[in-house]
Amino acid sequence: MLRLLSFALLLAIWWIAALFVGAAKLPSPPAVLDVVIAEASSGALFLHLGATLARVSLAFVLAMSLGSAIGYLMGRVRLADRLGDPWLILLLNLPALVVIVLAYIWAGLTEAAAIAAIAINKLPTAIVTLREGTRALDRSLDEMASVFAMPRWRAFRHVVLPQLAPYIAASARSGLSLVWKIVLVAELLGRPNGVGFEIGVAFQLFDTPRLLAYSLTFAAVVLVIETALVQPFEARATRWRPRAA
Amino acid sequence: MRLEVDITGKTFRSAAGGTQEVLAPVSFALQSGEVGVLIGPSGCGKSTMLRIILGLDRDFEGRVSRPPEARIGMVFQEPRLLPWRSVEQNVRLAAPDVTDAKLAELFRILELEAHRSHFPGELSLGLARRVALARAFAVEPDLLVLDEPLASLDDALAGRLRDEIATLVARRPVMTLLVTHSLDDAIRLGDRLFLLSPRPARIVREVPIAIPRAKRSEAELGRIRAELAALQLESK
Numbered sequence: 001m002l003r004l005l006s007f008a009l010l011l012a013i014w015w016i017a018a019l020f021v022g023a024a025k026l027p028s029p030p031a032v033l034d035v036v037i038a039e040a041s042s043g044a045l046f047l048h049l050g051a052t053l054a055r056v057s058l059a060f061v062l063a064m065s066l067g068s069a070i071g072y073l074m075g076r077v078r079l080a081d082r083l084g085d086p087w088l089i090l091l092l093n094l095p096a097l098v099v100i101v102l103a104y105i106w107a108g109l110t111e112a113a114a115i116a117a118i119a120i121n122k123l124p125t126a127i128v129t130l131r132e133g134t135r136a137l138d139r140s141l142d143e144m145a146s147v148f149a150m151p152r153w154r155a156f157r158h159v160v161l162p163q164l165a166p167y168i169a170a171s172a173r174s175g176l177s178l179v180w181k182i183v184l185v186a187e188l189l190g191r192p193n194g195v196g197f198e199i200g201v202a203f204q205l206f207d208t209p210r211l212l213a214y215s216l217t218f219a220a221v222v223l224v225i226e227t228a229l230v231q232p233f234e235a236r237a238t239r240w241r242p243r244a245a
Numbered sequence: 246m247r248l249e250v251d252i253t254g255k256t257f258r259s260a261a262g263g264t265q266e267v268l269a270p271v272s273f274a275l276q277s278g279e280v281g282v283l284i285g286p287s288g289c290g291k292s293t294m295l296r297i298i299l300g301l302d303r304d305f306e307g308r309v310s311r312p313p314e315a316r317i318g319m320v321f322q323e324p325r326l327l328p329w330r331s332v333e334q335n336v337r338l339a340a341p342d343v344t345d346a347k348l349a350e351l352f353r354i355l356e357l358e359a360h361r362s363h364f365p366g367e368l369s370l371g372l373a374r375r376v377a378l379a380r381a382f383a384v385e386p387d388l389l390v391l392d393e394p395l396a397s398l399d400d401a402l403a404g405r406l407r408d409e410i411a412t413l414v415a416r417r418p419v420m421t422l423l424v425t426h427s428l429d430d431a432i433r434l435g436d437r438l439f440l441l442s443p444r445p446a447r448i449v450r451e452v453p454i455a456i457p458r459a460k461r462s463e464a465e466l467g468r469i470r471a472e473l474a475a476l477q478l479e480s481k
Contacts, residue, residue, distance in 0.1 A: 140325055146300075147301065147319045148380075162330075240328055240366065
């Protein structure tokens with residue numbers, strides 16, 4: 001209820017501001033809605049949203065699985081940590097734009113280049129988070145598993161993974177928001193479709209209603225995925241914790 | 246089955262760079278069906294000794310031989326349960342072969358029936374210790390190691406759990422190693438007592454108790470206690 005009220009307030013502020021600034025710079029909510037409906041009925045909206053979502057999910061899965069595996073390894077094995085650390089620092093501090101431009105130059109304006117560039121941007125943060133999680137693993141439970149001769153996979157699944165779950169959830173959440181932002185840049189620079197491409201077109205035509213229509217539907221999709229997927233996973237991963245009063 | 250411990254020494258390197266001797270030469274053996282008790286002052290190196298015997302610490306001098314196929318059941322000083330798994334899952338994960346009937350019996354003996362689906366965070370320390378006991382017994386161990394399993398429990402509960410341990414140990418031949426600083430637990434449960442010195446620990450004296458556990462009357466226990474007290478005075 002409170003959330004709805006807050007949302008309504010946002011809409012009201014937007015509407016009032018639109019009246020003051022003028023439709024050329026800030027179109028009113030109904031004007032934007034008209035564009036959304038027009039784009040949806042022509043099918044273009046879903047095509048572009050779908051392309052973007054496909055890129056996001058591929059890059060996200062790639063970065064999360066690779067990053068988690070590397071982070072776990074670096075948290076467990078000292079040698080891996082020492083070898084990987086300089087690379088990690090380099091990757092962490094490399095601007096997203098540099099990675100995207102280089103990927104396009106080296107691999108051409110291809111789908112693979114775009115997805116790889118997005119994944120590489122997300123990779124180092126996943127590694128850092130999972131490495132921290134692995135370092136924080138409870139040694140005494142490892143000892144328990146070893147004394148009771150638990151097979152490796154069972155110990156990993158029931159002893160290690162639940163301890164890593166909050167870190168994986170945190171990394172997924174921050175990673176998703178990072179990927180959302182970067183995917184649009186990658187599309188703007190070198191893809192012929194997707195929300196980022198459409199925003200590029202709208203920018204060139206100074207078509208604010210179109211720009212807002214695409215970015216707001218995109219934001220709505222992000223919001224739905226956050227509440228429908230990420231938050232339930234987080235809640236499930238921490239369900240054994242006694243609830244805060 | 247037989248557990249043979251022959252540790253000739255164990256040193257820790259401290260952060261300052263020096264070395265510290267934790268264990269002096271210690272050697273003893275334990276047969277199936279026997280309960281050996283390690284009694285010694287706090288910090289004398291008992292837990293280090295257990296870690297070596299369990300194979301968790303391989304950085305020592307000497308030799309520990311236990312049959313490689315020996316199943317180990319362990320009750321740690323803290324319960325060490327998985328907080329994200331229910332009581333029943335905690336037991337089953339350590340003992341995947343346990344039958345439903347056996348599990349039900351263990352939970353009945355340890356009065357855990359009402360707590361099967363609870364998470365460890367919802368249990369009191371006494372209950373959590375009982376779950377740790379259930380887990381150790383559910384694996385049907387050949388070597389049972391109990392590291393102060395009754396510490397910080399009130400006397401009545403500790404007494405009851407002690408009786409339960411005696412009942413469970415009597416069911417099948419198992420080598421049991423109990424670490425405690427309670428003389429009472431030691432003489433009620435033990436067949437052979439190993440009295441340890443302060444750090445670096447060595448066995449000051451080995452005291453066998455010939456009377457079977459079930460037949461020790463209060464009078465006998467009193468006599469053993471007096472004997473031990475005399476021994477301890479003597480060794481000081």
